[in-house]
Amino acid sequence: MIGIQTRTSRTRASQRTVTPATAPVRAVRGRAESHDARLRRDPLTALDPLASAGARVSFKRGEEIVAEGDAAEYCYKVVSGSVRLVKLVADGRRQVCEFLVAGDFIGLTAEADHYFTAEATADSVLMRYPRRQVESVIASTPALARHVHKLTTTGLQRAYERMVLICHMSAQERIAWFLLEMGKRSADSDTFMLPMTRADIADYLGLVIETVSRVLTQFKTAGTIQVRNINRVTLLDRDALEAATGEG
Amino acid sequence: MIGIQTRTSRTRASQRTVTPATAPVRAVRGRAESHDARLRRDPLTALDPLASAGARVSFKRGEEIVAEGDAAEYCYKVVSGSVRLVKLVADGRRQVCEFLVAGDFIGLTAEADHYFTAEATADSVLMRYPRRQVESVIASTPALARHVHKLTTTGLQRAYERMVLICHMSAQERIAWFLLEMGKRSADSDTFMLPMTRADIADYLGLVIETVSRVLTQFKTAGTIQVRNINRVTLLDRDALEAATGEG
DNA sequence: CGCCAGGTTGAGAGCAATCAAGCGCGGTGG
DNA sequence: CCACCGCGCTTGATTGCTCTCAACCTGGCG
Incomplete structure (x- = not known):
C-alpha cells in the first residue's frame, strides 16, 4: 500500500x-x-x-x-x-x-x-x-x-458535481473534464501549467496515478493535447476533449 | 440504459x-x-x-x-x-x-x-x-x-467524507457504512426502516442496484443484519459492520 | 556521477458493471 | 376470489475497466 x-x-x-x-x-x-x-x-x-x-x-x-x-x-x-x-x-x-x-x-x-x-x-x-x-x-x-x-x-455545488463525475464517468471522461476545468481557471485556457502532481490529480478524480498517466498519454498520441516539461499542457483539440467528456 | x-x-x-x-x-x-x-x-x-x-x-x-x-x-x-x-x-x-x-x-x-x-x-x-x-x-x-x-x-463536510467513501471503499465497506449511518439517524439505531429504494442507495453510494442487493444478501447470510419486509433492517452484529467499514 | 522523486509503460488480476432471467408482493380488474 | 400485471428486488453468468504489481525512464540536484 x-x-x-x-x-x-x-x-x-x-x-x-x-x-x-x-x-x-x-x-x-x-x-x-x-x-x-x-x-x-x-x-x-x-x-x-x-x-x-x-x-x-x-x-x-x-x-x-x-x-x-x-x-x-x-x-x-x-x-x-x-x-x-x-x-x-x-x-x-x-x-x-x-x-x-x-x-x-x-x-x-x-x-x-x-x-x-x-x-x-x-x-x-x-x-x-x-x-x-x-x-x-x-x-x-x-x-x-x-x-x-x-x-x-x-x-458544495462543486462537490456534488464532482460526485457525479466520479460515480458516472470513465477515466477518460474525468481527465478530459479536468483538463477543460483547469483551462477555465487559467488566463490562457488553451495553454497552462498543471500546478500539481499526477498523484494529486489521481486523488482528486478518484483514480490511481498510473491511470492518469495512461490517459494523458492516450490524449497525447491522439493529438488532443500536448504536454511539455511534464506539467505544461496545451489543448490542441478542445472539441475532442469536450466530446470525451460526454461519451468516453 | x-x-x-x-x-x-x-x-x-x-x-x-x-x-x-x-x-x-x-x-x-x-x-x-x-x-x-x-x-x-x-x-x-x-x-x-x-x-x-x-x-x-x-x-x-x-x-x-x-x-x-x-x-x-x-x-x-x-x-x-x-x-x-x-x-x-x-x-x-x-x-x-x-x-x-x-x-x-x-x-x-x-x-x-x-x-x-x-x-x-x-x-x-x-x-x-x-x-x-x-x-x-x-x-x-x-x-x-x-x-x-x-x-x-x-x-460540505459530509460531501467530502462521502467522496472518500466512494473513491476508496469497496462495495461492502460503503454499504456497511451506509447502514451504520442510517442507524445513527434513527431513534433506534439497531432496527430501522430504510425510507428509500435500492436504486436510491446505489445512486447515493456510487454503485449499481444489483451490487447493493448482492452485498445486503451477503450481510444477511453472514448473520450481520436481518431484513424484513424489504426495508426494515436490524443490525445483528454491529461489530462486524464496523469492521467491514475499515477492512472490506 | 549517482541518487531520488515523479512519471511512464507493461502484464495480469479482481471487483463491480452489465446483461439477462426470475421472484415476490401489492394492486387492479374481471 | 382469483388471475394478471408491474415494480422493486434478487440471483446468475459474463465482460471489462481500472487497480495492482513491477520495471524502467527522466530530469533535477547535491
Whole structure:
C-alpha cells in the first residue's frame, strides 16, 4: 500500500516565512472608487482592513497549511500558487477534495475545527487572517456574510458535481473534464501549467496515478493535447476533449 | 440504459396539498422558555414567525419538490418523511447527493437557482418558507446567519467524507457504512426502516442496484443484519459492520 | 556521477458493471 | 376470489475497466 508519505513530503513548516502586511491590498487599488462601491463589487474587500492584523505567509510545495482537526484559529486567502484540500484515510491513502487557486479561501468554516488538511501543491503565498476577527467582521457586515455563505454554497455545488463525475464517468471522461476545468481557471485556457502532481490529480478524480498517466498519454498520441516539461499542457483539440467528456 | 423514468415516477405534483400553518411550532412548545433562550438553543427557531407566512406541504413518494435550475423561490424544512437531493446526468443516470430527514433544510442556498433536484423518497411533509422572507430574517439575525452557514458547512463536510467513501471503499465497506449511518439517524439505531429504494442507495453510494442487493444478501447470510419486509433492517452484529467499514 | 522523486509503460488480476432471467408482493380488474 | 400485471428486488453468468504489481525512464540536484 502506497502511503502519502511516499508521494509528498509532509513537512510541517514550523519556521514559517511571515511578512507583516505593510501594504494592504486597498492601497494599491485605484483611488477613485468609493468604499461602498468596492463592497458591492466584491464584498470580500470588507476583509481588507484586517490585512493589517493579518500577514502574508509563504509555503513551499508540499508544506501543510492547516491540518484536519486543528482548531480553526486562522483562515487564509490564496494570493498566488495552488493549494489542495485533502482528507487523509486511515490506510494512508487520501482524497483531494478541492484545488484552490488565487482568490480562493481556506477555513471560512462555521465549525470549531478544520475538517480537512490544506497543503500547498506548489510554492504559494497566502494572506492569513485571525478567524475571530473575521467572524466579527462577517457578523457586522450582512453583505459579507451572504458572500461567504455563497462561497460555501458554491463549494458544495462543486462537490456534488464532482460526485457525479466520479460515480458516472470513465477515466477518460474525468481527465478530459479536468483538463477543460483547469483551462477555465487559467488566463490562457488553451495553454497552462498543471500546478500539481499526477498523484494529486489521481486523488482528486478518484483514480490511481498510473491511470492518469495512461490517459494523458492516450490524449497525447491522439493529438488532443500536448504536454511539455511534464506539467505544461496545451489543448490542441478542445472539441475532442469536450466530446470525451460526454461519451468516453 | 436504464433511465430514471423507469426507476421512479417523476410526477410533478401540480395540485399540491397545502395546509395553512395555523399552529406555528412555537405555540406547542413549553411556555416557560424565553425567546432568547430558544434562539441560543436552536437559532432556526428564528424562522418560526415565518410559519404563518409559510405552509405545510405534502409530497407522495417519488414526487418532485424542487427541480434543478428552478428559481429558488422557496426553501423547505423536512417535517416528516425522507427526501433525496439528486443531480440528473445527461444519459438518464443520476447521482443521489444527500438524503434528508426530519429537521433538514432544502434550498438554504445563496445562489439564485436550486442546483439540485429534490424528490420525496417516501411520503413526506415539509414546511415551505418564502425564500425572500427567509433571507431578510437571516440578514437581521446574525446568530441565524451563522447557523445557516454552519448547516452548509456541515453539508460540505459530509460531501467530502462521502467522496472518500466512494473513491476508496469497496462495495461492502460503503454499504456497511451506509447502514451504520442510517442507524445513527434513527431513534433506534439497531432496527430501522430504510425510507428509500435500492436504486436510491446505489445512486447515493456510487454503485449499481444489483451490487447493493448482492452485498445486503451477503450481510444477511453472514448473520450481520436481518431484513424484513424489504426495508426494515436490524443490525445483528454491529461489530462486524464496523469492521467491514475499515477492512472490506 | 549517482541518487531520488515523479512519471511512464507493461502484464495480469479482481471487483463491480452489465446483461439477462426470475421472484415476490401489492394492486387492479374481471 | 382469483388471475394478471408491474415494480422493486434478487440471483446468475459474463465482460471489462481500472487497480495492482513491477520495471524502467527522466530530469533535477547535491
